[in-house]
Amino acid sequence: MARLRFQISMSLDGFVAGPNQSEENPLGEGGMQLHEWAFRLAAWREPHGEPGGEVNASTKVVEESLENIGATVMGRKMFGGSGAWGDDPWEGWWGEDPPFHTPVFIVTHHARPPVAKLGGTTFTFVTDGIESALEQARSAAGGKDVAVGGGASVAQQYMKAGLVDEMQIHLVPVLLGGGARLFDNLDGAKPGLECVGSVAAPGVTHLTYRVT
Numbered sequence: 001m002a003r004l005r006f007q008i009s010m011s012l013d014g015f016v017a018g019p020n021q022s023e024e025n026p027l028g029e030g031g032m033q034l035h036e037w038a039f040r041l042a043a044w045r046e047p048h049g050e051p052g053g054e055v056n057a058s059t060k061v062v063e064e065s066l067e068n069i070g071a072t073v074m075g076r077k078m079f080g081g082s083g084a085w086g087d088d089p090w091e092g093w094w095g096e097d098p099p100f101h102t103p104v105f106i107v108t109h110h111a112r113p114p115v116a117k118l119g120g121t122t123f124t125f126v127t128d129g130i131e132s133a134l135e136q137a138r139s140a141a142g143g144k145d146v147a148v149g150g151g152a153s154v155a156q157q158y159m160k161a162g163l164v165d166e167m168q169i170h171l172v173p174v175l176l177g178g179g180a181r182l183f184d185n186l187d188g189a190k191p192g193l194e195c196v197g198s199v200a201a202p203g204v205t206h207l208t209y210r211v212t
Contacts, residue, residue: 002138006148006155007065007168009034009204011176016152019178023081026093028179034172037204038062047099057201065168070141072100073133073158074149076108079123085112092123103140105133107154130157152180160189164211167193171205 010016011034018028027034038044042053043062076082080092089112097118098104106125115123126133137146148155148164158164169182197208 002070002141002143003145003165004134004148004158004163005065005069005145005166005168006150006158006164007170008150008152008155008182009038009170009172010182011172011174013175013177014181014183015176015179016150016182017180018176021077021180026077026080028176030174030176031179033174033176034170037170037172037202040202047101049097057199058204058206061168061170061199061201061206068145069102069147070144071102071137072104072147072149073130073137073154074104074106075151075154076106076110077153078149078151079104079106079108084110091115091117094121097121103137104149105137105140107133107157130154130161130163134158134163152182153185155182156185159191160186162189162191164191167209167211168197169207169209171207172203 008016016034018031021028037058040054041058041062042055043059045051045053081090098121101120104121104123106123107130108125108127111127112125114125124136126136134146148158192212193209194212195207196210197206199206
């Protein structure tokens with residue numbers, strides 16, 4: 001059965017972005033440290049159109065995380081920006097050839113027409129909630145899994161609703177001291193988690209949980 005899979009990098013003190021997030025600094029102060037392990041990898045650089053990169057224990061984890069993904073759901077901030085779109089809406093952080101190469105559904109309060117990009121990525125903006133976004137993503141995925149692309153708010157909403165089937169935490173040995181904490185705002189929801197994988201790699205430990 002197609003699964004809803006969620007992955008994110010997190011600091012040891014539980015934050016997935018640092019304090020004072022902004023359009024100029026979307027990951028907040030210190031937040032870029034959470035992804036340095038990935039930026040070094042050839043497996044990350046190639047889908048983003050960048051040459052070179054390392055091969056290490058994280059490589060297989062990244063490659064497996066991309067397997068069987070037919071669509072992605074993400075929050076507005078991960079797409080780019082906040083608030084009303086305006087007369088000349090920005091088309092997000094991802095450039096003309098985003099790395100998804102599948103349909104992407106943006107959970108937002110502000111409607112706008114879909115944005116088609118190179119490589120098979122189309123951003124569709126969903127204003128009637130996470131369940132609608134997931135239903136549309138599953139339809140578009142054609143039987144493949146759906147990925148939750150983040151950030152913290154949309155991940156929390158899916159966890160609180162009990163819709164996440166698999167969670168992968170890329171645990172980075174840094175302390176951010178503030179920012180967006182992954183496991184806030186769950187309103188008492190306590191999903192059962194079974195650890196089904198653990199991989200130690202340079203600068204990160206990859207923990208995979210099945211939600212029971």
